[in-house]
Every structure is written in structure tokens, then in C-alpha cells.
Amino acid sequence: MRPPTPAERLRSHVDRILDRASVRGGDREDLVEELYGHLWQRWQDGMTAGLSTDAAADAAISGFGEASRLGQDMTSAYHSRLYASTIGVLLPTVLGVDDKPYGYGRARALLFLTGLFAVVGGVVYLNAQTPFRLLVGAAAIAMAFCMTVLAYRAFARGQRWALVYVQVLGIGFVAEGVLEFLLKPVTISFLGIVSIFVLMAAFDPKLGSWVSASRRTGKVLGVVIAASVLLYSVPLAVVAMPDPTQASPADLSIMVRVDCTQTGGLVTSGTVTATIRWARTDFLPYGLRPAMSQTDELGASSTSILAFDPGPNGTPFPHNLEGGVVGTTFTLVDAETRRNADAGVTMKSWSAFFDVGAFYKGIDPGTIQANHTYVASFGFISAHSGGLPDDPVFRIRYDHQGRWGVQAYATCTQPGVGQPVTTPDPPTFPAP
Amino acid sequence: MSDHAGGEHTGGEPAQRPTGVPHLSRGDFGLLILGLISRREMYGYEIVAELRATTQGAIDLPEGTVYPALRRLERDGIVEGHWVEVGAGAPRRRYYRLTLKGEHALADGREEWRQFKAAAESLLGPV
Numbered sequence: 001m002r003p004p005t006p007a008e009r010l011r012s013h014v015d016r017i018l019d020r021a022s023v024r025g026g027d028r029e030d031l032v033e034e035l036y037g038h039l040w041q042r043w044q045d046g047m048t049a050g051l052s053t054d055a056a057a058d059a060a061i062s063g064f065g066e067a068s069r070l071g072q073d074m075t076s077a078y079h080s081r082l083y084a085s086t087i088g089v090l091l092p093t094v095l096g097v098d099d100k101p102y103g104y105g106r107a108r109a110l111l112f113l114t115g116l117f118a119v120v121g122g123v124v125y126l127n128a129q130t131p132f133r134l135l136v137g138a139a140a141i142a143m144a145f146c147m148t149v150l151a152y153r154a155f156a157r158g159q160r161w162a163l164v165y166v167q168v169l170g171i172g173f174v175a176e177g178v179l180e181f182l183l184k185p186v187t188i189s190f191l192g193i194v195s196i197f198v199l200m201a202a203f204d205p206k207l208g209s210w211v212s213a214s215r216r217t218g219k220v221l222g223v224v225i226a227a228s229v230l231l232y233s234v235p236l237a238v239v240a241m242p243d244p245t246q247a248s249p250a251d252l253s254i255m256v257r258v259d260c261t262q263t264g265g266l267v268t269s270g271t272v273t274a275t276i277r278w279a280r281t282d283f284l285p286y287g288l289r290p291a292m293s294q295t296d297e298l299g300a301s302s303t304s305i306l307a308f309d310p311g312p313n314g315t316p317f318p319h320n321l322e323g324g325v326v327g328t329t330f331t332l333v334d335a336e337t338r339r340n341a342d343a344g345v346t347m348k349s350w351s352a353f354f355d356v357g358a359f360y361k362g363i364d365p366g367t368i369q370a371n372h373t374y375v376a377s378f379g380f381i382s383a384h385s386g387g388l389p390d391d392p393v394f395r396i397r398y399d400h401q402g403r404w405g406v407q408a409y410a411t412c413t414q415p416g417v418g419q420p421v422t423t424p425d426p427p428t429f430p431a432p
Numbered sequence: 433m434s435d436h437a438g439g440e441h442t443g444g445e446p447a448q449r450p451t452g453v454p455h456l457s458r459g460d461f462g463l464l465i466l467g468l469i470s471r472r473e474m475y476g477y478e479i480v481a482e483l484r485a486t487t488q489g490a491i492d493l494p495e496g497t498v499y500p501a502l503r504r505l506e507r508d509g510i511v512e513g514h515w516v517e518v519g520a521g522a523p524r525r526r527y528y529r530l531t532l533k534g535e536h537a538l539a540d541g542r543e544e545w546r547q548f549k550a551a552a553e554s555l556l557g558p559v
Contacts, residue, residue: 017496030526035499037523038477042495065494077503 006057010039013061020071020157023078031074039064068157068214101210103201104155107166110198111152113191114169118145118232125235131284132243140234147228160211165225167202170195172229239403245283249406253277254418256396256410267392267412272308274376274396274408281370285401307397308378397421461501462510463541464491466530469511470538475525476502502528510534 004012014035018028039060046056064070122141126134147165155162177192201207217225242248253276260270368374376396396416397407410416468474468482479502480495505511511528518525530538553559 031499033523034476034526035496037475037525038480038495038499040523041477063495065496070494070496070500073497073500074503077500077507 006043006053007040009057010043010060011036013039013064013067016067016158017070017074020068021074021078023074027078035064066214068159071157101206103198103204103207104210106198106201107163107207108152108155110166110170110173110191110194111148111155113194114232115145115148115152117191118148122235129238130243130282131245133238133241136241137235137238140231140238144228144231144234147225147231155211158211158214160214161217161221161225163202163207163211164217164222165229166198168225168229170199170202172232174199176233246285246403247278247280247282247400249404249420251278251280252398252400252406252418253279254396254398254406254408256394256408256416256418258394258410258412258415260412262412270380270412272378272380272394272396272410274306276306276374276376276398277372278368278370281368306376307399308394461493461497462505463538463545465498465501465505466510466534466538466541469528470530470535473527473529475516475527477525479528505534508533510537 011032014032017035018031023031042060042063043053043056046059047053049056051059118141122138122145126137126141129137148169151162151165155166173189173191173195177189177195180187180189180192255275257273257275258270259273260267262268391411391413393409393411395407395409396418397405398418399405405421406418407421408416408418464483465479468479468486474482476498477495480493480498483491483493483498502511502513506513506528509531511534512531513526513528515524516527549559
């Protein structure tokens with residue numbers, strides 16, 4: 001592709017000015033001729049003064065003034081101040097320009113997609129967050145989104161900081177995509193892929209020349225740009241933030257007792273009883289979403305789990321429900337009301353058997369009441385013909401929506417007290 | 433004109449401030465243009481060159497700034513423009529001249545500056 005002639009460069013500068021102005025069709029034609037005539041004469045005078053054709057064209061363009069400022073000033077010369085400061089600025093951005101450089105569309109597409117994903121993804125994701133995390137995450141996304149919108153508009157006006165923003169954003173998405181792929185090889189970041197194509201153009205000299213007339217990006221603005229891009233990662237980190245509106249392990253006490261029946265020195269049956277009490281419960285435990293429904297599947301991340309774990313000696317609990325003989329009783333009762341929480345009066349919960357031998361109950365934290373005592377009991381009969389060891393260890397663990405947990409170990413002779421544990425639940429046993 | 437820093441026909445701050453002339457407003461700039469083209473019809477490039485030469489470089493604007501100012505003056509009926517063919521190969525030039533309203537605006541502007549100068553001299557001494 002041949003480089004533009006000096007006359008074409010002069011004409012291009014006129015177009016850049018008027019693309020940034022809101023001027024009626026007939027006036028535009030007059031202005032094109034008048035502004036081009038000025039640049040043309042300055043170019044001619046420069047050559048007469050001894051400059052080369054290119055240097056004279058450069059001098060004419062640089063002496064004429066910054067395209068975006070002149071465009072805005074021209075808009076205000078034709079319209080009211082209100083129009084000039086709002087619609088007159090927005091309109092050229094929306095309509096776009098004809099002489100877009102290589103990469104212009106890609107860069108703006110990345111900005112558009114970033115804004116779109118921020119709104120849609122933010123609403124979907126933050127909807128499920130607890131109140132404090134929602135506020136922090138939403139504030140971060142809102143600020144980052146505003147910066148993206150400003151960059152989208154500024155880039156159309158050829159402002160350098162917007163190109164720097166695109167570059168930083170693209171690098172950030174690629175880095176995030178690579179990290180995500182390394183952690184989960186089945187996940188490919190859409191914005192990461194898009195960013196690769198954008199970055200191929202974002203460092204191209206053609207885009208550099210698009211913004212060359214605007215001011216250089218200083219250190220302060222550079223820091224602001226980097227910080228605004230990092231704001232998009234806040235929602236990912238917000239899950240780990242402590243939320244003062246939510247209960248913590250310190251608010252939950254679990255006491256466990258095991259009553260055993262022994263035959264011939266071996267435990268053949270018994271009951272594990274956990275007494276559970278919350279001093280404080282979550283405010284909006286599922287964020288703005290409705291509470292967990294009965295159709296939710298066990299193991300959903302938003303579900304709290306109460307688990308009864310068998311001892312270390314093989315598989316003590318029978319799994320054959322169809323036999324209907326052993327190990328099938330489980331109750332969860334509100335001790336104050338004496339109502340069976342397991343029936344859904346005060347709690348929604350259900351049970352399931354797994355081959356690992358543990359017994360799980362899904363609990364809806366939204367239905368738990370503070371300062372009520374709940375009693376969960378699990379009756380068991382050993383599947384071993386000879387019975388269990390004389391003092392089998394049981395673990396009772398409460399896992400609060402995957403955020404934190406409290407667990408207790410107990411035997412026939414030793415009751416247990418719940419202790420805070422980290423999540424996710426390590427599948428390890430035996431008892432400490 | 434409302435005050436020395438901004439005439440009612442052009443008021444407000446200039447988009448790009450001339451070098452060496454702090455606080456020159458759009459109104460002042462418009463008045464300077466009127467002063468120039470009151471001498472004879474001029475086109476944009478000529479106005480910029482004349483402004484630079486007459487003020488010995490004290491007012492050295494980005495050259496394109498003159499066109500929004502001319503459009504404001506024309507919009508307000510203070511100047512009127514017309515095209516003049518120059519010759520083969522050269523673009524046409526748009527010359528500007530004062531209207532009757534423009535002559536009144538210039539006279540008002542001169543008077544305001546005279547008053548302002550007198551007020552300033554009463555405080556600062558002859559300037």
C-alpha cells in the first residue's frame with residue numbers, strides 16, 4: 001500500500017477535525033474547502049521557505065491544532081453549549097468515522113465487549129453475592145465500566161490514553177485467560193482470544209498515528225488506567241472477603257454425642273446426635289436470589305451441607321436402601337418448636353447415600369433461625385456381621401456454602417465439640 | 433458587549449489559549465478578528481498571519497482556532513463571508529468582511545476596552 005501524499009494527509013487532517021464536529025452537510029463542504037485551503041497554503045509557504053514536501057505538510061498539520069479540540073470548538077460554534085457538550089460529542093462517536101485506521105474496529109470492539117460483559121456478567125454474578133460483597137463488587141464493576149465507556153468514546157476522538165487503556169485491558173484479559181487455562185485446561189477465555197487479535201493491532205504504528213495528535217499519557221493517568229482495569233478482577237476476589245452481614249464459625253456451636261449398643265464387645269448399632277445452634281444467621285445468604293428450592297441438587301455450591309462421616313474401619317454403613325433394614329433414620333428437629341425440620345417445616349433438607357459411606361443433608365441457610373437449637377440424629381446399624389470396633393470414630397461436619405465449616409469428632413465414649421475448619425472439605429480421615 | 437473578557441456575541445473561554453496572552457477569551461479573540469478585517473476583507477490564513485505579524489508573535493494561536501471563531505461571528509451576523517476564485521490548482525478562499533452589526537459590535541468593543549484600560553491605568557499607572 002503506497003503512503004499517502006502530502007495533499008492527502010492534509011485532507012485527512014481536515015476530515016479528522018470535522019469527523020469530531022457536529023456540522024451540517026452543506027456547511028461541512030464549505031469548511032472542508034476552507035480548512036484544506038488554509039493547510040494547502042501553509043504547505044506551499046513551507047516549501048517556499050525551504051522545507052521538504054513532507055516536512056512542510058507536517059508543519060502545516062501540527063501548526064493547525066489538535067483535531068479533537070478543533071472539532072469540539074467547531075461544534076460549539078454551530079450549536080448551543082448544551083448540545084456541543086453532549087450530543088455534539090456523542091454523535092460523531094456513534095456514527096463513527098470513515099478514515100478508520102487499521103485496528104480501530106478491533107480496539108473499539110474489545111471496549112464494547114468489555115462493557116457488555118461487565119453489565120451482563122456483573123448482574124448475573126453479583127446477584128448471587130451476599131450484601132457486603134455485592135456492594136463492593138458492584139462498586140468496582142461500576143467504576144471499571146465507566147472507565148471503559150469513557151475510553152470507548154475517547155478512542156473515537158483519537159485520545160492516546162484510550163489506546164493505552166485498550167492495550168492494558170488486552171494484556172490483562174490474555175493473562176487472565178492463560179491463568180484460567182492453566183488452572184482449568186477445559187476453560188478457554190473468550191475475551192482472552194479476542195484480546196490476542198486486538199493486541200496484534202493495538203501496538204501497530206497505524207493506531208499510534210491515530211492518537212498522535214493528543215497528549216501523552218502521564219504517570220498518574222497510567223496508574224489510573226492500570227487500577228481501573230484491575231477493578232474488573234475485584235468480583236473474583238470478593239468471594240474471599242469477609243462479610244460482616246454473614247455468620248462465621250464463631251456463631252455456630254456443634255455438640256456431638258454417640259450412643260452405642262454393644263454385643264459381644266462390638267458396636268452393632270447406635271445413634272449419632274448433633275446438637276446445633278446458631279448465635280447469628282446470614283442476612284440474605286443467597287444474595288438477591290430467591291432461597292434454594294426443593295429441586296436444587298445436593299452439592300450445589302450455595303447449599304450448606306451437614307455430613308455424618310463413618311469411622312476409619314471400612315464401610316460401616318449399609319448402602320442398600322432397597323433392603324430397608326438398616327441405617328435409614330435421620331432426623332433434624334428444631335428443639336424449641338419440636339417440629340421436624342427435616343420435613344421442611346423450618347428447614348429444607350434432604351438426604352442421600354454415597355458409596356464413600358458418608359451421609360449428607362442439604363440445608364437451606366435461609367431457613368435457619370438464630371438462637372434456635374436444632375438436633376440432628378442419625379441411627380446406624382453396622383453392616384459388618386460382627387459389628388464395629390468397640391469405639392468407632394464418627395465425624396460430623398457442617399459446611400456453610402463452601403465458605404467455612406465446623407466439624408466435631410465423637411466416639412461411643414467421648415462426645416465431641418465442633419471446631420472451625422477450612423473449606424473445601426478435605427476428604428481425609430481419620431480423626432485427629 | 434457584556435464585558436472586556438467576553439463579548440455577548442462570542443462569550444466564553446477560548447478552546448486553545450494563545451501563547452503569551454493569559455486569559456484572552458473568545459470574545460477578545462473575536463474582537464481582534466473584527467479589528468483586523470475592519471481594515472480590509474481577509475481570509476482565514478491571512479487573518480492568522482496578520483495577527484501574528486501585527487502582534488509580533490505575542491498572539492500565536494493554533495491556526496485552526498480562527499475558523500470556529502469566524503463561524504461564530506458569521507452565525508451571529510457580525511461578519512459575512514464569500515468565496516473568491518484564486519487560480520488554477522489553488523483552492524478557493526473565503527473572504528470575510530464586517531456587516532453593519534459587526535461595525536457596531538467593533539465600536540462597542542473598542543469603547544469597552546478603552547474604559548477597561550482607563551480603569552486599569554487608574555490602578556496600575558500608564559500601561
